[in-house]
Amino acid sequence: MTAPGARPNDNSWVRGAVDRALAPGYQAHTATLRGAVRQRLVTRAxxxxxxxxxxxxxxxxxxxxxxxxxxxxxxxxxxxxxPDPEMLRQADERLSGADAAVRDRITLVHGDGHDAASLVGGGWDGVLCHGVLMYLTDPAALLHVLADVTGAGGVISVVGKNATALALRAGLQGRWRDTLSLLDEEPRAAAGTVTEIGNLGVPSRGDDPHQIRDLLSAAGTEPLAWYGIRVLTDHLGDTPPGPDLDTVVEAEWRAGERDPYRQVARLYHLIHRRRP
Ligand SMILES: C[S@@+](CC[C@H](N)C(=O)[O-])C[C@H]1O[C@@H](n2cnc3c(N)ncnc32)[C@H](O)[C@@H]1O
Known part of the structure; x- marks a missing residue:
């Protein structure tokens, strides 16, 4: 692991508190049905x-x-x-159980994504940024960095929380007061200014996928695809994956690649290509 050292970035939403709270809960979340569905759909896209x-x-x-x-x-x-040493420690730990060939192909760099150009350079064939924008106060700067470090014709993949359908989870879970207030907040939610305490117990905000698409396009990229992630399973809390996981993922994939379902998915997944 290389460790050039992260500098605090003012753009991160309650920097530090989020990282400390995220790391312990995130591994547990990844093991749930919701976590498994998310990761499998992202890999497939x-x-x-x-x-x-x-x-x-x-x-x-x-x-x-x-x-x-x-x-x-x-x-x-x-x-x-x-930027989170604890997340990198977990990545390192999980790599210790992987094949040597897999280990050799992964490099861990400690640092803030805003500093990616100086930390890891440019010309990448693919640049991923999944589940990060919701912890920033303003996504625009990081989106520009993603585009800048991607090589011409390279692929950019961004996953974030869909602010235009925030009330759906609360409604399907029967949390009616939360549902009403999230419906009331919709105009502000679409502008990325509403925060809520999510399943990981930390505040996060959402974005309108159309706005993220436009910001990425303005940064020199063209859209290739928009998928919705978790249309059908987002309300299931910490339910573990069952033996029907493949079927659930297939149903989520088919719903998430088309309208109107992708519009109400919990997460959006945008794929863009860097223009030459
Ligand atoms: C919810 S986890 C997502 C992890 C992984 N991308 C995934 O989708 O499974 C959010 C990650 O974003 C990282 N993060 C937060 N602020 C960041 C920033 N400014 N630059 C890069 N990463 C950041 C956190 O340290 C954490 O590892």
Whole structure:
């Protein structure tokens, strides 16, 4: 692991408190049905759009490395750049149980995504940023960095919380007061200014996927695809995956790639290509 050292970034939402609270809960979340569905859908979309391996992939905010390991198993060289030492420690720990070839293809870099150009350089074949924008006060600067470090024709993959359908989870869970206040907040939610305490117990905000698409386009990219993640399972709390996981993922994939379902998914997954 290289460790150039993260500098605090004013753009991160309650920096530090989020990282400390996120790391312990995130591994547990990844093991739930909701976590498994999310990671499986993301990998499937990536394999639909990334160039065939080998290729150099940068995972900004890659956390404990689920996508990095999945891609490295397929032959990609993956670098995770993350400011949270605890997330990187978990990634390192999980790599110790992986094949030597997979371990050798993954590099862990300690640092803030805003500093990616100086920390890890540019020209990447694919740049991922999954589940990070919701912890920033303003996503625009990081989106520009993602575009800047992607090589011409390279793929950019962004997953974030969909602010235009925030009330759905609360409604399906029968939390009616929360549902009403989230419906009331919709105009502010679409502007990315509403925060809520999510399942990990930390505040996070959402964005309108159309706005993220426009910001990415203005940064020199063109849209390739928009998927919704967790249309059908988002309200299921910490339910563990069952023996029907493959069928659930297939149902989520088919719903998430089309309207109107993707519009009400908990998360949006945008895939863009860097213009030459
Ligand atoms: C919810 S986890 C997502 C981890 C992984 N990308 C995934 O989808 O499973 C959010 C990650 O974003 C990282 N993060 C927060 N602020 C960041 C920033 N400014 N630059 C890069 N990563 C950041 C956190 O340290 C954490 O690892």
């Amino acid at each position: 990536l394999l639909t759009h990334l160039p065939t391996p080998p290729g150099r992939i940068l995972d900004v905010g890659g956390g404990e490395g689920t996508q990095a390991r999945a891609l490295a198993r397929l032959g990609y060289e993956v670098t995770i750049c993350d």
